[in-house]
Amino acid sequence: MFHKIAQPKVRCTSIMIDMPAREYLALVDDVYRTKQGGIVGQRAALKTKTAKTIRDRMVVDILKGVSLPPLVVGVLVDSVAYKAALLDVESREDFKKFLDELGDAELSIIDGMQRTTAIHEAIEGDVDAGVSDVRVEFWISEGANSLIYRMLVLNTGQVPWDIARQLEAVYRPLLKQVEGAVEGAVSFLSRDDGRRSNLSVNIYETEDVVELLLIFSSRKRELNLKDQIAQDFVRLDMIESSSHVDLIRYFSEALILLSELNFAMATYEAGPSHVGSLTRYVAGKEVFRGFPAKAGFIAALSIFLFDKPGFDTDWDAVESKFEVVKANVNKLIDKIKEAQTPEEKELILKLEDLEERIAKHRVGASQVGRFEREFFEKAFSVLFEDSDRIKNFQACWLAY
Known part of the structure; x- marks a missing residue:
């Protein structure tokens, strides 16, 4: 059996073949046993009583040649x-020759961890078992986003995890690409590693990066992922957006730009002349320490590049718009880094203005996160829309 469908527009080729079960197990053995399917966060073999009962029945069926x-x-x-x-x-x-010569290619079991486990159990339980050949669909791609698109389409009708956990697993290849793009200067902390407070400016929690990705694709600064209807629309946004090859690259570059600005701001520590007037933002790293500032930055950039939700994106104009923004924001970043004294850095960052504007708007404790997302979205909208005129951040902080 051999069936091939090439999809050059999304840089992906689908090939389905049949192969002996043992040959399949040998091919995926490493990613199955040591890497949980090659996808961080992928479900390992389920161990609940119900799952085991179902898998036991599957093993029996496999041994019968089903x-x-x-x-x-x-x-x-x-x-x-x-x-x-x-x-x-x-x-x-x-x-099959192509598979034998793959070398350093990255394999991942997109769909079939539980069936793979059942095949393992069937063969290990009866080495002489006449297990039927298996059909395997291979999705070969030179871009992680094409595989991501396939995973999203495949899993839309399933509810194995909450949406954030699903996408944390699915988008791990993208996160690896972003880490590589900044040469290891930025790293990601998975939920499985445990949540930590006071993270360094070069560490982002993977769950936060996933939410930033959802914000970027939906062009909305706030998403209620606990709402099932919202989850469904986010999936649709992601499926539609992922079909555009460039969107993943744009998100990667947006995250890198955010990180570079964060690094630059983190070089500021309040000097003696500002210690009394600054309490919350005594250090530049405090601006992006909270998630609302990150969310506001990514939402504002997404809307600037792709237009407001509900409007069609002019994909032909996105590249040039982004290049202009990056060039102008990088000029600001360079100015911050070149400033020698805290006073010189404060003339650019204008954190006194930021602190004053944040403190002026008193909101209930439960509304702080929502207010700050809106505040920073408006602030960074000015940064992107008027990037060629921005000399310091004062206009940004006064936008709300």
Whole structure:
């Protein structure tokens, strides 16, 4: 069996073949046993009584030779290997040779962890078992976003985790790309590693990055992910947005720009002349320590690039708009870094104005996060819309 569908617009090729179960297990053995399917956060073999009962029945059926639904394996390769899959692979034998020569390609079990476990148990329980061949659909791509798109489409009708946990697992390849893009200067802390307070400016909690991604794709500064209807619309936003190859790159660059601004601000510590007037923002790192400022920055940039929710995006104009913003924001970043004294840095950051404006608007404790998201979205909207005229942050902080 061999079936191939090339999708050059999304840089992805789907190939389905049948193969002996043992051969499949050997192929995915490393990612199955040591990397939980190759996707951080992927469900391992479920251990509940109900799950075990269902899997025991599946094992019995496998030993009887029952055919399973196709398993789905993602293959992330470099551009040379991808072109080989797209052009040279025209038969089952060609593709098996392609798999043998993959080398450093990244495999991930997109769909089929529980079936893989059942196959393992069936073969380990009876080494002479005549297990039926399995059908495997391989999604080969040179871009992580194409695999992400496939995962989202595949999992939309399932409810294995809450939406944030789903996307934390699904978007891990993207987070790895962002980490690599800043040469290890920024790292991500998974929920599985435990939440920590007072994180360094170069560490972002993965769950927060996932929410920033949802904000970026939906162009909304606030999302109620506990609302099932909101979850459904966010999934649709993500599925539609992920079909645009560039959106993932834009988010990566947006996160890098946020990180670079955060690093620059973190070089400021209040000097003697500002200690009395600053209480909350005595250090520049305090601006983005809270999530609302990050959310406001990403929401404002997303709206600037892609227009307000409900309006069609002019994708042809996005690249040039982003280049202008990056160039002008980087000028501000350079000015902050070049300033030698706390007083010189404060002339650029204007944190006294920020603290005064934040303190002026008193809201209930339960509304602080919502108010600050709105405040920072408006502030950073000025930064992006008037980036060529901004000399310091005063106009930003006075926007609300």
